[in-house]
Each structure stands twice: as C-alpha cells, then as structure tokens.
Amino acid sequence: MTALGFEWTVALRFLREGRMQTALIIGGAGIGVAVIFFITAVLTGVQSDLIRRVTGAQPHIIIKPPEETVAPLVTGDSDQPRLAAIQARPQRLTTIDGWPALARSAEATPGVLAVAPVASGAALGIKGDASRAIVLVGTELDRYLRVVRLDDKIKSGVLHLEPGDVLVGIELAKDLGAVLGDRFRIQSAQGGSDVFRIRALLDLGSKDLNRRYVYIDLRAAQSLLGIPGKITNLDVSVRELMSADIVAGRLRVQSGQLIESWIQNNNFIFTAISNQNIMTLLIKVFITIVVALGIASVLVVSVVQKRKEIGILRAVGATRRQMQSVFLLQGLVVGVCGALLGSGLGFLLIIIFSRVLRNAEGQALFSLDFDYSLVGIVVASAAVLGLLSAVLPARNAARLDPAQAIRG
Amino acid sequence: MASVGTSLIRLAGLRKTYNEGLPNAEEVLHGVDLEMQPGEFTALIGPSGSGKSTLLNALGLLETATGGSYRLGGQDVTKFSDNERTLARHDQLGFIFQFHHLLPAFSALENVMLPALMRPQGITEKIMRERAGGLLDAVGLQDAHHKKPQELSGGMQQRVAIARALVLAPQLVLADEPTGNLDTQTSDSIFALLRQFNRERGTALLIVTHDQRLAAQCDRIIELVDGRIASDHPNAVAGAGA
Numbered sequence A: 001m002t003a004l005g006f007e008w009t010v011a012l013r014f015l016r017e018g019r020m021q022t023a024l025i026i027g028g029a030g031i032g033v034a035v036i037f038f039i040t041a042v043l044t045g046v047q048s049d050l051i052r053r054v055t056g057a058q059p060h061i062i063i064k065p066p067e068e069t070v071a072p073l074v075t076g077d078s079d080q081p082r083l084a085a086i087q088a089r090p091q092r093l094t095t096i097d098g099w100p101a102l103a104r105s106a107e108a109t110p111g112v113l114a115v116a117p118v119a120s121g122a123a124l125g126i127k128g129d130a131s132r133a134i135v136l137v138g139t140e141l142d143r144y145l146r147v148v149r150l151d152d153k154i155k156s157g158v159l160h161l162e163p164g165d166v167l168v169g170i171e172l173a174k175d176l177g178a179v180l181g182d183r184f185r186i187q188s189a190q191g192g193s194d195v196f197r198i199r200a201l202l203d204l205g206s207k208d209l210n211r212r213y214v215y216i217d218l219r220a221a222q223s224l225l226g227i228p229g230k231i232t233n234l235d236v237s238v239r240e241l242m243s244a245d246i247v248a249g250r251l252r253v254q255s256g257q258l259i260e261s262w263i264q265n266n267n268f269i270f271t272a273i274s275n276q277n278i279m280t281l282l283i284k285v286f287i288t289i290v291v292a293l294g295i296a297s298v299l300v301v302s303v304v305q306k307r308k309e310i311g312i313l314r315a316v317g318a319t320r321r322q323m324q325s326v327f328l329l330q331g332l333v334v335g336v337c338g339a340l341l342g343s344g345l346g347f348l349l350i351i352i353f354s355r356v357l358r359n360a361e362g363q364a365l366f367s368l369d370f371d372y373s374l375v376g377i378v379v380a381s382a383a384v385l386g387l388l389s390a391v392l393p394a395r396n397a398a399r400l401d402p403a404q405a406i407r408g
Numbered sequence B: 001m002a003s004v005g006t007s008l009i010r011l012a013g014l015r016k017t018y019n020e021g022l023p024n025a026e027e028v029l030h031g032v033d034l035e036m037q038p039g040e041f042t043a044l045i046g047p048s049g050s051g052k053s054t055l056l057n058a059l060g061l062l063e064t065a066t067g068g069s070y071r072l073g074g075q076d077v078t079k080f081s082d083n084e085r086t087l088a089r090h091d092q093l094g095f096i097f098q099f100h101h102l103l104p105a106f107s108a109l110e111n112v113m114l115p116a117l118m119r120p121q122g123i124t125e126k127i128m129r130e131r132a133g134g135l136l137d138a139v140g141l142q143d144a145h146h147k148k149p150q151e152l153s154g155g156m157q158q159r160v161a162i163a164r165a166l167v168l169a170p171q172l173v174l175a176d177e178p179t180g181n182l183d184t185q186t187s188d189s190i191f192a193l194l195r196q197f198n199r200e201r202g203t204a205l206l207i208v209t210h211d212q213r214l215a216a217q218c219d220r221i222i223e224l225v226d227g228r229i230a231s232d233h234p235n236a237v238a239g240a241g242a
C-alpha cells in the first residue's frame, strides 16, 4: 500500500469504498467521451466524403491569369453587337507570365501544401467514329499528385505520364470504346492534334468528371494548346481544407492573379459544414460541462460523506494540502478511467455503425484507421477536466475543521 | 526527550470562546493554567459541558485558543499556523477518541500505518509494517491485522486506535473518553493497556473520563468545572490500584 504514497493510497481506497458512486460517475464520463468520440469520427467521415465528392479531382485553389476581354467594338450601328462583343476571347488561351517565380512564392505562402503548373484547355477525344468533348489537363505528374490525389482514384493501369501517355476517366474510355493500353487522338480547340496511349483509368468521383477529364504531360499539352513553355493556371492544395478561402486571400494579395478556391465554387457546402462544425462543437462543450459537473457533484457529496474520515486523517497529521490532493487525485482517476472507457465504447460504436452507415456508393462512411492520437488527446483532456472538476470538492476537504468533524 | 525541568505542557490563562465575534459567542474555557511533565498518567474529570473536550482539543492543537499561551515540549505553539499545528500533531501527539474513529476502508494494520505513511521521513514500508504489526500484537490483536474495523468488536477497535496513537512514539497521548462506550470489563482492559504503555514507554497520557473508578487509577486527577480547574492533585493510591 505504501508504494503509492499516502495521497494515492487514500484516493484509490476512497474511490473503491464508494464503489457504486465511482462506477456511476466513471460510466457517465465514459458515455460522454464515447459520444464525443463517435460524433467526431462520424462527422469527419461524412464531411470528408462530401468534400471528396464535391471537390473530386478539383484542386483546392486555382491561380489563373486575370481574364482578358476584347475591347468593345464602337461601331455606333446598333447596341446589340456591343454587348455581344464584351466576352472572353474563345480561341486564344490566356497564360501566366513568369509562372516558375509565382509557383515558388505560392509554395512559400502559409497554409499552402503544394503547387503544380497546369496547361489546360478544351479539346476533343477521337477514336474511330466516336468523338467526345474533353477537358485537357497537362501537368507534371509528380507535382500534381501532391495537389490532387489521383493515386487513390486509379481504377486500373499505372500512374505514369510520358509525353505520349494519357490518363482518362472510366466513362470517357467507355464512350470512346477504348480500354487500358489503347490509343486515341486528342485534338485541341487551337488545332493541335496527337495520338496518346491510355496508361490508367481513373474514377474521379462523379460520372461527369469521369466523362470529361483527361490528364497528359505538361509539354504535350503545351504543344497541343499552342502555348509552348507557358501554363494556363497553377493548381494549389492547402493544408487545412476549411481554411482554403483564407489562403486564397493571401495568394490574391500576393500574386495579383485571379484566385478561385473550392469554397468559393461550392459555398453552400462550406457553409453547411461550418454550421455543422459549430453545432458539434457546442454539443461537445455541453457534454464536457455536464461531465465536469457530474464529477464535481459526486466528489462534493463524497467529501460530505467522508467528513469524519477526513477529520481523523487531519487530526493524526495529514495536512490540508494532502487532503486536497486526495480529492484532486480522485477527480484525475475518474477522468482518466472515464476517457479510457469512453474511448473503448466510442470505438465499439464506430465499428458497429461503420457497418450500418454507408455512403451512396455503399462504402463505409468513416474508416477505422482514424487518428489514434485522438485517444491520447481525449485521455489527457479528461485528466485535466477531472482535476479541474475536483478543485472545488478538494478545497472543501482541505478546509474542513478536524475538531468539528470529530465531534460529530 | 525533554531535558529535566522542561515541562511537556505549559498552559497559562488559556481561554476558548466559540463563535467569537458572533451574537452566540460563548466562552467555554475561562483561563486555564496547567502544567504536565513527561511520562505523567493523568485523568481529566468534570461534569458534562464543563469544557473537557474543548481543553483536550486545544492541547491537541485541533482547536485554536482565543487567549492565553501554550507551550508544547518547550516550544511556543500559541501562534502556530495551521500547517505547523498539523505537523506538531503528527510528530508529537497521539489521539484516542471515544468512538474509536478508524477508517472503515482500511484494515487494522493499514489504519495503524497511516500516520507513518503521511510523512514517511525515511522510514521504509517494511519498517512501518513491522512497527504497526508489533503494536497490534502488543494490544492483543495478533490475529486481526488484516481485518476491517467493522469486523472487530468495539473493544478491539479501540485497541487498534491505541496502536495508531502510539505508532510514531509520541510524548503525549490525548484520550477523550476512550472507554466511554465500552462495558466495564473491556474498559478495564483498555485502561490497563494504556497504563502498560505509560509504564513501559514513558508515554504521557491525559485521559478524559467520567468513570471515577478509572480516574482513581491515575497518578494525578484534574477536575474541570465550568471552564475552570476546580481541583488538581496527585493521586497517591494509584500505584497500589494498578
């Protein structure tokens, strides 16, 4: 018994003595922690599924050159051609000047994860009689993979882009009647044309994307689009998805280019997710408060119940500080046990519900390999929470007058 | 050991007022002068409500006096802080209460070990155990080391309390009606035990009792009436009585 020291020995013994109370409050704290654990996992799963679906193969942020417009014709003949004339020029692509320097400065911007140069434009995919409108994305694959995770979208083939290679969506391949290894012709709106071999089939998250997106090597794209050495945009990924707008703001100030973030283009989802996050934060805060109050009230009652014992211990030489520690430690133990129990319970819930809750494609909504450091954070927070909850009861215990307690 | 001539206890004009400063203030001790020497075996008697427990608690540093001065073992403890009083209780005093006051969650042995565990002062667990076990044997509880208080009779519980009071070898043990709720036979054996420790170890005892028969076995009898010492005299017959 002594190996633990006086405070620990008494704290644990008191908890063991009040078996029912201790079990109830640990159970209560455990349920609270399990709920927090569970909604965090479910929400993270649901949100990342949603974002994955919406953003799909889209980069978080796109840096584009400011749009060039054709000066309106001032013929004076009629008002109609004026309006019609104010539009982006259809054929010649606008490009970014001095992109390597811009890419470097974008990479150095706080919040940015990776940047990749892209030469993109409209084109036709042609095989035999079949011809389909496509979006050509020419890039350096190594850099691009850090912006858009094409590697987890691959259905068959290998991720590799030599100048004559192409990666296509599964629907487009179907439409063209092509399979892995087949060749087909790509003809750009600018008139460039060449034959490419399919190295991989991709599932980009939606039929529309799978029908339109085509990835080729940057140089090949530049020559097809008639912009040798130039790019049409820089694609950017950010570290924190929900802060893409903030990063976009920084890039806007810095680059003077046109910046589009996924949030801008999908504002309703961003708002929905933000609101969801605020709601769940509120729920977590309230659960935390309830758990803390629960621990505090059980310990306050325990101090009253143990009045006489505290008095005896004080009489035979336990200091105020020692009595305070005895109750703080009880709070700590209850918090940590509750967190461990809750983590286990939460994990169980996640296992069960990952079989029940599925997304539209029938996949589990959240993966079981979620962040295990969450357990460590939860246990550490619960330890602090337990200690804080015990502050008031511990003070009551320390203040108790031994003479009064012993008299009755 | 206090040197010759140093009193164990020296009270001068000790006063205690409960609820001081409030409308229901009540002075319970009206200036008590008292001296006790090391190794004394003294009874404190007096009618109910005369202030015996109050005096004992003041001597035990469980309650602060509201007037007068108190020297314990040569040290002025009148103005001690709560922490200093706690440490003095731990290091110099032992307590035995009427309702034995053991901790129900701990075994007899653990109850006796608790004071040592609070401030080990370099004493190992093994030594604590041996010392506590030896004392339990000495009070006749060799078979009850690992029993919880509720498994023991009243007399046995009071024996555990005696062992606990003695475990750190205090100079003075304060006992408030230690046999108050025990039958005569058990009372006698408990009292004999206290007497035995007093003789063997030189531990001074101040015992509050209503039992004239037991008081008569003490070396000195102090009578408290209405918060004042009414009589205080040595008891010559004590030695023969024991």
Ligand SMILES: Nc1ncnc2c1ncn2[C@@H]1O[C@H](COP(=O)(O)OP(=O)(O)OP(=O)(O)O)[C@@H](O)[C@H]1O
Pocket: B018, B019, B026, B028, B046, B047, B048, B049, B050, B051, B052, B053, B054, B055
């Ligand atoms: N905490 C307290 N607050 C107010 N008054 C108190 C308190 N404790 C004791 N008293 C009063 O002090 C007086 C002396 O009480 P005390 O317990 O010291 O008497 P006692 O001699 O030990 O009596 P008994 O023989 O019944 O144990 C009593 O009138 C009692 O009501």
Ligand SMILES: [Mg+2]
Pocket: B052, B053, B054, B176
């Ligand atoms: Mg009394």
